[in-house]
Amino acid sequence: MKTLDQIFVLTQHWLTGLAPAALQPLVSMLLIIAALMAVFGTCFALTTILERKTLGRMQNRYGPNRVGPFGLLQPAADGIKMLTKEDIVPEAADKALHFLAPLALTAPVWLAFAVLPFGRNMSAIELDAGILFFFAIGSASELAVFMAGWSSQNKYSLLGAMRAIAQMISYEVPLVLASVPVLMAAGSLSLPEIVRAQSGYALGWIPRWNVLTPWGAAGFGVFLVAAAAESNRCPFDLPEGESELIAGFLTEYSGFKYALFFLGEYLGLFAVTGLGVTLFLGGWHAPASWLEWLPSWGWFGAKFSALIFLFIWMRATLPRLRLDQLLNFAWKFLVPLALIDLVAAAAWLKSGGWQFAWALETRWLLCATLLAPAYVCLGRHWRGGTPKPRRYHYAQ
């Protein structure tokens, strides 16, 4: 079982050992990069087809089912189609930026996978400030989106890019704020350390995952919504809403560059989902002690797939928001809730030493009294009243 759990690590060590000593650090790194690219490239291909199939089922139709068994070769067909399409660059476009934008979006996202622990001893680099690295890398995508929208010299592109940037900046705040309580609980910014802090079982059977604490549950909710918005997933996909903005900042992209954007967005989704698994769902830990014989990377994969499915489900269920609703939701609901969640987490951690009977129940009650009224009040406030007409500040 040990071998199965560590099979990727052992394989990597073995392959590295085959190289001459001088080249070993390089080979070791290249192997990890190749593995990550292979796994998440496949993941991307699979997700596109499974998403389309799931959406189809949820909308009472078959998804793609022509190419290969059950339509599973559809991604290959799509890829060939994308690669052979003509690459159109608008006459008025800023050629250099137009070319660089897809690269600037896709390249940094790959870096984000470097710090995620995919299993026991399975993170490419163990950074002391891993989560900070993750968010720092994510901030590059805003510039890439801007480059894409601006260089196209098309008003839909620019509008889409402005929307996307406003959305990404707004939702980065709750995303980071929701992860702060986890850092407080783990006492570290290093992602493997955060996973380690979630090992073990409370009362002998409840795993110590952060999502199973009151603040963790609230934080996970905020995190999920913010993650969906960060990666432009469906209820929040208005930067590229086809029906209002043609395709937002993607309007003037075709062929391979379009595919790169597509890849970048899905990779961003994967990265932030992986982060969610690591921060709240106990990373690669098994949910019960009698299930620990399954390999750790298997558990990570299972949780990861479940979250991806949740995102697909959300896409099939929820309608698109309006821009002012979207920004109000971030600033008037998610951010205050995340801040109160921070207080609740502090109360929970501070009361960790309580020893009397019913201590756990009292702590739950304490956190619940902090969070529940806030949730109700903020939700009411956000929902309350008749919707006012929109006020345009700049786009007159």
Add this chain to the structure above:
Amino acid sequence: MSAPLTHYLILSALLFCIGFAGAVGRRSAILVLIGIELMLNAANLNFIAFWRYGPHPEALTGVMFVLFSIAIAAAEAAVGLALVIATYRQRRTTRMDQLDTLKG
């Protein structure tokens, strides 16, 4: 073996002067702000380099200074750009040579 301290200092001086030239020579208020940010960054590089090569790296003084400097630069940029936008709305220009109302 990494590059000697003097190279970091020269690089920082170079960046400072590039920022200075932009801040003094360019007319757009936004470019002036970018120039000032570059100058701040050059100073930060000096702090980090001196911290790294100095006799007491365990004191973390340089690192702390830069962290605070980054936070203050963020505040400065936010207020500065808000001023630029407000001025633009009032006067329809961000060119420094046209913002001369205070001239006697």
Add this chain to the structure above:
Amino acid sequence: MRNEIAFYLVAAFTVAFAIAAMTLRDLVHCALCAAGAFAGLAMLYLQLDAEFVGFAQLLVYVGAIAVLILFAVLLTRGDEVRPGRAAPARSWWMGAGAAALVLAAIAAPILLSPSLEGGAPGAASAPVRRIGEELMTRYVLPLELVGVLLTGALLGAVVIAMREEPRTEDKAGGIPPRFTPTPGNPANPR
């Protein structure tokens, strides 16, 4: 040796982007190049083993300040120097000349100072835990002050940049004009 080559590469990258940021004509290009220069500086911090500062630099400068600058550029459009017209040369050359003087004034002491020679770096590192502890003990007052300052800056920026509400009597006249030149302060004709 490898570190040295990396340093010179990153240094060249940073300086090139900084020069581009200060000389290009298109403001959007300038802002993007500035973002590149900031990222280069972050890499230099990482080379100097200041991991936390490097990532903070990336997060704040590339993620926030560069985007802020881009937004400001877009909100003040129609203002760039028109491509056909050459930028007035005088102030530019004066700026460059002054900068060269400053460079000479800074570089000469650096190159001549004997105490800066040699100095190989010791084993320094700034672990996040240490930084956190210092921030919460020795530097707690500055930290609080920075918090107050940032809150103040946030509010101030919103108030300054917010469009002034039209007064109630103006509202009767239907849609308020885009901006109203006050008497004594006529707007510049475009």
